[in-house]
Amino acid sequence: MTALAARLGSPRQALLAVAAPILGILAWHVATSGPGYHLIPPPWDVAVQWWDLAFGGIWDDLYSATLGTHALASVMRVYGGFALAALVALPMGMLIGRIPVVRDLLDPSLQILRPIPVTAWLPLAMIVFGIGPRSAFFLVFLGAFYPILLNTIFGVRSVEGRLFEAAAMLGVSRQAVFWKVVLPASLPSIFTGLRLGLGFAWVVIVVGEMTGVQTGLGAIIMEARQLSRTEIVISGMVTIGVLGFLSDRAVQLLGRRLLRWSPQHG
Amino acid sequence: MGETMLAPTPAPGPAAETMLPILDIRHVGKRFAFGGETITALSDASLRIERGEFICLIGPSGCGKSTLLRMVAGFETASEGQLLMWGKPVAGPGPDRGMVFQDYGLFPWLTVSQNIAFGPIARGRPKSEAAATARRFVEMVGLTRFADAYPHQLSGGMKQRVAIARVLANDAEVVLMDEPFGALDAMTRERLQEELLEIWAKARLSIIFVTHAIEEAILLADRVVVMSPGPGRIIADERIALPRPRDPTGVEFNALRRHLSGLLGSLH
Ligand SMILES: Nc1ncnc2c1ncn2[C@@H]1O[C@H](COP(=O)(O)OP(=O)(O)OP(=O)(O)O)[C@@H](O)[C@H]1O
């Protein structure tokens, strides 16, 4: 009970958490509502636009009631790219972390590729994968890949030596050490990597969807910018923020369940 | 490889026991390469330990106590000499020699009972049997209420109990303890000393117990082995014939304390 309450936060915490956004929206309102200001729409206009984008019934234009489609497309790409990144980065990180030959083979190349920002990959991705969802998928994959890889390597490399001694002393065979010691001991780091990776996937999605896809939150943001429909741009931004936040919360809850034993996560 | 060392199967009969010591440490030395130099951590150490004996190792810091213990555990190999258990050379770590680390070395992702069941499961015992064993040893060390707690939720003394229980649950015949109570407060330490003596007597364990405290050594040991540094050597092996429970304020106890203090004091 108390643990649950602590997780949901005290009323005071909740109040503080919403205080900053409310102040922000107020400031936004004051700054944009004056006569003669047209660059950025005031919050109420954005709210109306968001409602129309989500449910329709107000403007009834090309964008009305399309938010679900776009959000779903983005969510699929985010989770798809993330899942593929995890599928590649987890085993790769474990091999690099545990096997010196693999480390010597792959680590230098990966370290050189790492500083190249995802945006710099964009043109190349479009040449290789063409204009469309596959480029977006690839960029999301790339964005999620490194945090997962690096944290997995770190996790499997930083297992306390004492635990290997304890396992050997208790009769764990060499082959079993990985499953019995290395993997569980590195779960907190691996988990941190997954959480960061998913966060990056959400960050990258807009860039990914600039590659000329038809659907997706990034796609409507770019399209609306060209049409000067700034309300739609902001609506898309807010939606990405909320979805990213919710997905991070879900992962965090999962982590708390799985890593109850870890003082940092439990 | 480990299989042959799990236990002298079947347990050696009385005849075998009277002939073979459980541990025979013969002229063992250990050198470490450190930077460009070679450090001699231990030189020509010999020690015979009979089954059921409680040995305390004392000596100044750096005299090679941990090194000796780690060689018996199989974590380090001897640079010279031989380590024999039931007459067979020690070749790597194994469950017949359980180590209780000063920093516990518990698996943080396992509960108390899972930590204790870890060894039996690793050695292929059925889950149900391992669980029953764990329950028995959880009770033995008085942690029933904490059976499902994780290590980070336990006090130092409780963690040390788990560390002891897990080597006992794994049928260790030799228990190696490297300053196991060093980090505990005086009261917890005293209680654990008593409990350890009880368990030792019940299970016919052979124990090598490293400590800095002369009083602890006299309180616990059948034999106190004194070491000196530079290079590490064994300089004395005193039999403590006092009946247990021992009274630290007794006359003989104090005579022994003076004697051992003198031995250690002369090393500086
Ligand atoms: N892995 C190692 N590499 C190099 N030197 C080592 C290593 N392990 C131990 N030594 C050296 O061997 C000597 C004995 O160390 P050891 O840890 O056995 O001493 P100790 O008697 O246990 O000391 P303490 O009472 O402080 O625990 C020391 O000089 C130490 O520096």
Ligand SMILES: [Mg+2]
């Ligand atoms: Mg030591």
